[in-house]
Amino acid sequence: MMKFYRAPICIIVTCLFFGIAILACSDSAEAPSGSDRSSHSSDESKEASSHDHDHGSSNDMAVLSPDQADVLIQIEYLGGEVITSETRVSVSDGDVVVFSIISDVDEQIHVHGVDYLGEVSSGSSPSYLGFEVEVSGIFEVEFENSRTFITELLVK
Secondary structure, X not given: OOOOOHHHHHHHHHHHHHHHHHXXXXXXXXXXXXXXXXXXXXXXXXXXXXXXXXXXXXXXXXEOOHHHOOEEXXXXXXOOEEEEOOOEEXXXXXXXXXEEEEEOOOEEEEEOOOOEEXXXXXXXXOEXXXXXXXXXXXXXXXXXXXXXXXXXXXXX
């Protein structure tokens, strides 16, 4: 007759529950809430979790003209501050999104989730970078080097 030992089984079950809880919590760290957008660059644990990936497989944004845009998002990045009209922009699947960016420093713009990356040059004339949206979801857009939040794309 088999004899079950309750203590080892309880320990195993408890460890499994804790493991599942830890995994569930780590997945939620990827989506910023409204309260932590403004402090995006100061949240050390968030930076580590959302930036521990290789951009070697990133898709390069194309240099596009504003005329090619279904959605044009104008951004100024001056003195470390982002100036844009909306913190969340609604777009449709299949739209061409173009960022018009004026910056006082060389930077990279990164769209998380779809992993598009573009080089922004400093100067008085705008950099026009964009891509065609091919998947639905909510995607954070940031200046990659400074980890400064720009906006979110809500793709329907």
